[in-house]
Amino acid sequence: MTRPDSSAKPERNPKDESSGVETRRAALAMLESVLRRGDTLDVAQNTACKKLTRSDDAAFALAIVAETLRNLGGLDELLDGAMKKPLADHARPRFVLRLMLAQSLILGTPAHAVIATGLPLLAGGPRRLAHGVFSAIDKQRTALENESLLPDPPWLPPEVQERWQQAWGDDMTVKARKGFAKAPPIDLTVRDADKTDMLAEKLGAISMAARHLRLAEGVRLSDDPDFNAGDYWVQxxxxxxxxxxxxxxxxxxxxxxxxxxxxxxxxxxxxxxxxxxxxxxxxxxxxxxxxxxxxxxxxxxxxxxxxxxxxxxxxxxxxxxxxxxxxxxxxxxxxxxxxxxxxxxxxxxxxxxxxxxxxxxxxxxxxxxxxxxxxxxxxxxxxxxxxxxxxxxxxxxxxxxxxxxxxxxxxxxxxxxxxxxxxxxxxxxxxxxxxxxxxxxx
Structure with a gap:
């Protein structure tokens, strides 16, 4: 399966509740695969999204997981602060609530859609607890209006922060946190150097080196005839x-x-x-x-x-x-x-x-x-x-x-x-x- 762009942040309403639940179920399976078993997100996505028939559903599931991972430390701090007794690190309700909060706080999914598609993932589990925790944090979000509840820039995992700090110093880790905030732009390598300027103008891209193009934020490549003709590749x-x-x-x-x-x-x-x-x-x-x-x-x-x-x-x-x-x-x-x-x-x-x-x-x-x-x-x-x-x-x-x-x-x-x-x-x-x-x- 081709991996969708994890930088995408689509705001979409599920076609129906069952479709939305299946998308979130795939996201949950991906997140558990990465954090429990240490699988790559590619491997996790290939397995978790097999039942999703639409590419936009797979892209949305991946976007939810990618943003959850980028902001995991802040999401966990919010969850722990909203409960008298914090959930275990690998408890399913914690995984589900992480995904629900990522949708609400980062992807802009309406709270009612988050609840309707998230709570079914806890069948036989503590739905009332999850509903209460999510609602309490959502009220904080509403009260703060445009102010984020999450740290900006996101935290690095503690062991990574310590390792890079020892190797490269404080300035590097500050910049690494800033870089963790979002996916990078898409770069292209051009096959024929003399086509670089033409492709740059067509795609609205900039060139930072010979045979190189960098796409503007938000530009997506889909069925571009120049790509299909082999004029460039993503790199x-x-x-x-x-x-x-x-x-x-x-x-x-x-x-x-x-x-x-x-x-x-x-x-x-x-x-x-x-x-x-x-x-x-x-x-x-x-x-x-x-x-x-x-x-x-x-x-x-x-x-x-x-x-x-x-x-x-x-x-x-x-x-x-x-x-x-x-x-x-x-x-x-x-x-x-x-x-x-x-x-x-x-x-x-x-x-x-x-x-x-x-x-x-x-x-x-x-x-x-x-x-x-x-x-x-x-x-x-x-x-x-x-x-x-x-x-x-x-x-x-x-x-x-x-x-x-x-x-x-x-x-x-x-x-x-x-x-x-x-x-x-x-x-x-x-x-x-x-x-x-x-x-x-x-």
């Missing part, structure tokens, strides 16, 4: 930077490791690289092939486990966008902040080191290895660079070409690229990201 500007740093390929060879669903593969092909794209997921590689077919770009696709695969020949360049915690995408995927902890960071750090060690063997002398993660954890970025250089003396950090970077983004003192919350904030910001470029000497 956050930060995620496009690793391929940009490799520049024009001029027919040289590159391995795109962990390539699916294919944004960087398409970039490299459009930049005239001879691309081999590798990934372990057949399903995701099928989507990559569909993207290549749509854009008319070419790449060789290999389904394999990189931990055992061996390259038949060395390549001029390698792009390793490694499996990571993806905490840098928290604005788009608020669930990530509730699923990722120290154990997950350690497991992924170990895998990244394995993949870096293997990739180092597949680079030609004089060739380039670009390592990237969409993570805000230094263990996955800066510490991996230190590890790699200590173990591989035949590699050095390569200076990043300034002309490949958007204005306002520059390499750090070590020559790497670290994107944190708050960067390019006036233009809508970027995903958190880390990129390092290594060159092999022999």
């Amino acid at each position: 956050n500007l930060a995620a496009s930077l690793p391929a940009r740093l490799l520049g024009e390929g001029e027919g040289r060879t590159v391995l795109d490791l962990c390539a699916a669903p294919g944004g960087k593969t398409m970039q490299l092909a459009a930049q005239d690289w001879n691309v081999t794209a590798l990934d372990s997921s057949k399903k995701r590689l099928k989507r990559l092939q569909e993207n290549l077919d749509r854009t008319g770009l070419k790449a060789d696709i290999v389904t394999t486990d990189l931990r055992v695969w061996e390259a038949p020949t060395a390549s001029d360049a390698i792009l390793l966008d490694a499996p990571c915690t993806a905490t840098g995408t928290y604005r788009r995927n608020p669930d990530v902040l509730y699923r990722i902890g120290e154990n997950e960071i350690q497991k992924l750090t170990s895998l990244q080191r394995t993949l870096l060690d293997r990739a180092a063997k597949w680079v030609k002398p004089g060739g380039q290895l670009v390592y990237a993660v969409c993570s805000l954890e230094p263990e996955e970025g800066e510490e991996q660079v230190q590890y790699f250089l200590e173990k591989h003396s035949n590699f050095t950090l390569k200076e990043l070409p300034a002309n490949a970077l958007p204005q306002g983004i520059a390499a750090d003192d070590n020559g790497c690229l670290r994107i944190l919350p708050g960067m390019m904030e006036d233009q809508g910001g970027l995903d958190g990201f880390f990129v390092a470029s290594f060159q092999r000497s022999e």
Whole structure:
């Protein structure tokens, strides 16, 4: 199932009560899947929304859950303040009330619709309690008129706040909270550079780098003939930077490791690289092939486990966008902040080191290895660079070409690229990201 845009905040009245209840039931299943089992919101949505026949119902369910996760700390504080005895963290009434309050306080759903579609989720449970708690908080909302009951900007989960504060300082966490308030704008990568201006005018977009477009808030892409013709694809500007740093390929060879669903593969092909794209997921590689077919770009696709695969020949360049915690995408995927902890960071750090060690063997002398993660954890970025250089003396950090970077983004003192919350904030910001470029000497 294609994931609807979680930034959407539709104000809609259910066609009838049963339809509205089923939408909320799907939202409840998604929220429980994320917070109880640690599933990604994508996985949770694929399962929870199977019974919903309309895409707008699925989009609304996702919007409810996304806003609940963005504002979870504030919602829980409201709930705890409205009850003499707080509900257990994983009690179903707490989950239902979180969703009900998110609709009322954030999405603007009328209170009567929230009650009519929320209380049926507590069949056999404490409906009267839930009704009373919701009504009490709704009265506070009405009394305050336009003043929000929720903290602005939203709180980060305490363990995330502490972890990022230790790594990056107070200023970063303040900006991270501000970034958590809403989903980021939609970025596009344009296949043919000479079409950028035409597409920008048509879509009302701005361009912040070569082959890049950023849509205005509220603009939605639906059945655009230029998209169907393969003129562009959706890709956050930060995620496009690793391929940009490799520049024009001029027919040289590159391995795109962990390539699916294919944004960087398409970039490299459009930049005239001879691309081999590798990934372990057949399903995701099928989507990559569909993207290549749509854009008319070419790449060789290999389904394999990189931990055992061996390259038949060395390549001029390698792009390793490694499996990571993806905490840098928290604005788009608020669930990530509730699923990722120290154990997950350690497991992924170990895998990244394995993949870096293997990739180092597949680079030609004089060739380039670009390592990237969409993570805000230094263990996955800066510490991996230190590890790699200590173990591989035949590699050095390569200076990043300034002309490949958007204005306002520059390499750090070590020559790497670290994107944190708050960067390019006036233009809508970027995903958190880390990129390092290594060159092999022999």
